[in-house]
Amino acid sequence: xxxxxxxxxxxxSYQLPLIVGSCEEKAIDxxxxxxxxxxxAFDSGYGNTGSCMSNITFIDGEKGILCYRGxxxxxxxxKSTFVETSYLxxxxxxxxxxxLDNFSHQLRYHSMxxxxxLRFYDGYPSTAHPMAILSSMVCSLSAYYPDSLDPxxxxxxxxxxxxxxxxxxxxxAYSYKKSIGQPVxxxxxxxxxxxxxxxxxxxxxxxxxxxxxDVTAAxxxxxxxHADHEQNCSTSTVRLVxxxxxxxxxxxxAGICALWGPKHGGANQAVMExxxxxHKNGGDVNKAxxxxxxxxxxxxxxxxxxxxxxxxxxxxxxxxxxxxxxxGKLGKxxxxxxxxxxxxxxxxxxxYFRERNLxxxxxxxxxxxxxxxxxxxxxxxxxxxxxxxxxxxxxxxEMHLEGDDRIYRPRxxxxxxxxxxxxxxxxxx
Ligand code: SDX
Numbered sequence: 544x545x546x547x548x549x550x551x552x553x554x555x556s557y558q559l560p561l562i563v564g565s566c567e568e569k570a571i572d573x574x575x576x577x578x579x580x581x582x583x584a585f586d587s588g589y590g591n592t593g594s595c596m597s598n599i600t601f602i603d604g605e606k607g608i609l610c611y612r613g614x615x616x617x618x619x620x621x622k623s624t625f626v627e628t629s630y631l632x633x634x635x636x637x638x639x640x641x642x643l644d645n646f647s648h649q650l651r652y653h654s655m656x657x658x659x660x661l662r663f664y665d666g667y668p669s670t671a672h673p674m675a676i677l678s679s680m681v682c683s684l685s686a687y688y689p690d691s692l693d694p695x696x697x698x699x700x701x702x703x704x705x706x707x708x709x710x711x712x713x714x715x716a717y718s719y720k721k722s723i724g725q726p727v728x729x730x731x732x733x734x735x736x737x738x739x740x741x742x743x744x745x746x747x748x749x750x751x752x753x754x755x756x757d758v759t760a761a762x763x764x765x766x767x768x769h770a771d772h773e774q775n776c777s778t779s780t781v782r783l784v785x786x787x788x789x790x791x792x793x794x795x796x797a798g799i800c801a802l803w804g805p806k807h808g809g810a811n812q813a814v815m816e817x818x819x820x821x822h823k824n825g826g827d828v829n830k831a832x833x834x835x836x837x838x839x840x841x842x843x844x845x846x847x848x849x850x851x852x853x854x855x856x857x858x859x860x861x862x863x864x865x866x867x868x869x870x871g872k873l874g875k876x877x878x879x880x881x882x883x884x885x886x887x888x889x890x891x892x893x894x895y896f897r898e899r900n901l902x903x904x905x906x907x908x909x910x911x912x913x914x915x916x917x918x919x920x921x922x923x924x925x926x927x928x929x930x931x932x933x934x935x936x937x938x939x940x941e942m943h944l945e946g947d948d949r950i951y952r953p954r955x956x957x958x959x960x961x962x963x964x965x966x967x968x969x970x971x972x
Pocket of ligand 1: 845899
């Protein structure tokens, strides 16, 4: 195969280098395009733009394949723990026993946040969305580590990694406690990562709490499933903010904000709201499907469609299967799960969805499972953030310590007025 592509522009020929990834993904290298030709590549929404080389996660959207460092996500969801998978994503290999013990120890012993930060929670209204609290609290963490913020110093980065992973879990659980007016429950370092989170979420000081191992296992699986997804909107945001050499906390806080939107991680909450509305209105899924197809309506079938997957999102397959298993184990029935399944069935038979390759994505069934675990709806996107954290860290770290850390700076095609003069206010219409 040739290792260049020929571009003929205004009668002149240019050779553009080709890049092929380890899983045969192909790209045309246009980095010198403007310098050589005066043209830029135009790609709003970056649907055709490779923004970096990365060794972390591979997706084949046509075949529905997702691997972290080469390992299929289904295998990790079944056999691994979230802590181990986090290590894999961040450091590039499955940890040996000493590495895992050391990493787990660090996560356990950096679980508390500075006591002063507890007072920050008092400044938020009780109606505050936990994502608003999470993003600002995470950015605030940077104030407590002024000596560890250099993204180019591997020792400083390694100092921060377990702290970020451990403390954001605590911040997330405290956000929930504050929103329901209960005292915060301090972390218990003897517990596993997921059990500790559940304890901080659901324990109260006045009672002892048994943590159901099935609930812990389900949470572990959900966090693994969410742990990375290459250059999605929030991870690209973390890389973009990080490319200015902003510190890890600031970059992750920006990622949390990007994730919040309903087109991205906020879709899990939006799916549940959609399912609840259908349920309240009698359970007719056909109306929702019809509204999603109506070009005069803004309504979209939440939890459906994906920029990369043109087949079933492999994560949705795993979560759907687990909904049946976990609800069965917990002895719960959820009418919203039945509505979701009916909605999927009707949509997947409909030519509109088939022609556009619109399938359930990761957010379609995750809310049903979170609900079964007792997690409230406004915490779903917080849960997605907790899961995605190792991915954000891995990409930020890769960019700074292993990859290309050139500042992200897309160009544009300007289409506004060419010349205009300043008009004093009295002369304006
Ligand atoms: C996540 O990128 C990632 O990897 C993200 C993620 C991760 O792990 O990080 O996987 C997590 O964000 C999952 C996506 C969650 N969002 C939703 O579920 C919201 C509903 N879905 C969408 O709005 C939409 O499908 C997106 C945002 C997910 C993808 O948008 P694209 O790639 O820009 O696709 P598009 O909007 O251009 O859609 C193409 C066509 C359009 O129709 P036409 O104009 O060609 O006639 O499909 C239609 C769209 O109107 N379409 C839908 C639809 N999704 C796309 N029509 C109805 N319902 C939908 N859900």
